[in-house]
Amino acid sequence: MTRSTPAVPSRSDAVRNRRLLLDAAARTFAERGVEVSIGEIAQCAGVGKGTVFRHFSSKADLLAAIMLGMLDELRSTATALLEAGDPARALREFMAAGVEIFVRDRAFCEVVGRPSLQSEQVREAIHDLRDVVERLTDRARREGAVRPDITGTDVVLLLSGIQHTAAPLLDAEPQAWRRYLELALDGITADTGRPLPHPPPHRLPLAAPDLDH
Structure with a gap:
């Protein structure tokens, strides 16, 4: 046979x-x-x-493919907003779009916000995103729309911070994150004349959690 x-x-x-x-x-x-x-x-x-x-080849590779799509979505949003006429509004719109992604996709927040996974492509994509957001933030700084000591890295890190703050409320109140976004925006736009007590990070700290189980 x-x-x-x-x-x-x-x-x-x-x-x-x-x-x-x-x-x-x-x-x-x-x-x-x-x-x-x-x-x-x-x-x-x-x-x-x-x-x-x-x-x-691994769960990390699968997650990396998904992360790259989400990071591209965020980077494309930030890049498009570089052409907006109102730098303050552009930064606000970017932060709202970013927090929505973090709220929608729990894994994105866990991996990008925690920090990232074992993928050089994802690491590069995160740094590329940070660089575009720095340009977006610089436009707002030059217009006097945000504090002079706020950086693009600060903005990227705040996205996951807002999601983490609202996380206990989101099942019952899916839009609760908007309250904390406004609080964060007030914090970066109000120039009190007092510098922040710690210098900004130069780069996002990226380490690699074990995902293959």
Whole structure:
């Protein structure tokens, strides 16, 4: 008797499976954070665990692909707002968009805010985002719309801080983060004449949590 060989997935099947995996992983990470297992993601996507590892060598690689999409969304938003006529409004709109992503995607906040994972691409994307936000913040500084000692790194770090502050309320009050965004905006726009007591970080501190379980 001749043994049949396993069918090799076509290119279209591979593309479809990758999209199913990314969509399922984005949903489960967003809802439950980075502790979700590969097996749970595969089940949610309706594929076998082996299919996951054919596309992504580890959970960190899968999460990195999702993070890169979110970081690109944030960077694109910030870049577009560099052309806005009102620098203060542009910075406000960026911070609102950023906090919304942190609130929507729990894994984003855990990984980017904690800090990031074992992916050089994600590290570079975070630094690229910080550089664009620095330009956005510099426009507001030069207009006198924010304190003179506020930096783009401060702004990026504040995004996760606002989400963390509102997190205990969000299940019952999904828009509660807007209250804390306004408090943060008041803090960076009110020039009291007193400098902040500690210098700003030069770069975002990025370390790597263990995600592969």
